[in-house]
Amino acid sequence: MKVLSWNYRGNYNATTVRALKAEIKGISPDVIFLCETKASASRMEEVLNSIKFADMCVVEAKGITGCICVMWKVGFMIHQVEYNKNLIAVKVFDALCSWLLVGFYGPPYPAKKQKGNTFTWARGRWGSSAIKRRLDRAIASISWRLAFPKAVVAHLGAINSDHAPILLDTKPEESFTHRPFRFEATWIRDNGCNSVVEKA
Template sequence: MCFKVRALKAQIKGVHPEIVFLSETKADEARMDKVMKTLGYSEKLAINARGKAGGLCMMWINSIDVKVLEFDSNIIAIEIKEGNCVWVLVGFYGLAYTIKRRGAWEHLNALLESIQEPWACFGDFNLTISDEEKLGGRRGNSSRQNFLQDMMFELGAIDLGYSGNQFTWSNNRWGRNAIKERLDRGIASMSWRLKFPKATIYHLGAIKSDHCPIVLDTNPVDTFC
């Protein structure tokens, strides 16, 4: 964990995000307090891991106006006020191949559907939406429900795209055994996209992890890639 925190601190130093969302922290709140201070943030909401799995944390600087709306083991939703602009940011971790997977997606769908303000949702969805988002391994199973595709269609949500490497996850193997996928992304309501037409998702390089960090910049001036 200490090596990952050091790597994350180095990346944060180069990007200066006002808000950070971490999933699969595998840590309790006391540990995340230390991580928050190490990374230079003043406020947080942490969801404890269960044993050696799970755990979420949303951190933010105290100069932004944040209100926590909802949270559970897979979701942290906050409301952000920037002058006259109010919008909702949701951090999500999509469970991989568990009996609780459907419930997590149904909760996210219901939450996003209930939000009146413009919203953006980002995180590790643990799903791709097309075969083009995967390199190596088995291709998509058409008989298995794709919760992400279904939710985006139902809500009229849009994918925010990305700049940088195509894939956000790797099994860290080489040759024929290598598998890479775009599991991490940002999606948004059309009203959010209209408020932030220049907003961009950047894929940073993976350090000490099988996932690469993604950065949502609502008003990009300089690129990170």
Template sequence: MKLMSWNCQGLGRALTVRNLRDLVMKFHPSIIFLMETKMRSSRAMRLRRRSGFQHDLYVEPLGLSGGLAVWWKENISLTVLFKSKNIIHVEIASTSLKIPKFVTFVYGPLKERDRWIVWDLLRSLVAGEQET
């Protein structure tokens, strides 16, 4: 199983879409995490389907910034345990995995004061304190 993470800085441009397709064709990821999509989920779903991913999870952008997406293939079982504007925490199961794995996708905030909030949230996720 391959996992790919990319800060795409907006999915609306033709060059970005072409680069995404090239990366998917080259590396054949089973799961892809996209940061800074700057795109509503309704538009991103079309791109996800054209890219060969059957499932999706979105955190909508705030205004013209942010936005997270996780896309995964049919042979993956992904359960969302927590999501916010900066973090998506999931449990992943697959026939290629002996036991389920926990994965936390993080899009770090630009401002230093906001980073402490994300770090505290990550610590609480590790400690099992956070609810969905």
């Protein structure tokens, strides 16, 4: 199962909807978690139909802020468990096991955040010259990781948003990638090197 998570930054913009469709076409996710869509439930219903997904759970925007939504394709058994303005929890009934998927969106205003340190990663010198980032992530319980040991999380390229989508894949395809040729200087010391090169 592939789960796409994206801080969508408002879906009244037609280019943002096209960007979502492009992501769906490229990676073919089964479940999508969108946050900060700034949309009503009826607008999210339009998006659901335009991307040809089967069902959704949505907490609509208050005025022009907020809105989180989980959408899924036909053939997936997913039930809503809990929701509020910051999270949607759904139960996924997978062939292997049932598990909870929680999409979370924290408040965008610093005064409303109680999250400890501002940054989760730093590199370089101390002080203002250090490179600092707050990295997005996916987390899982130990039992979930045991059930899906090959699961991977990837950060995708940001399209029409200053936030990069995150992709969780519980069953990544094992594909062989060709490694580029690298010349090792120590090969020259081997007496058989010349004959190998000549035969090639």
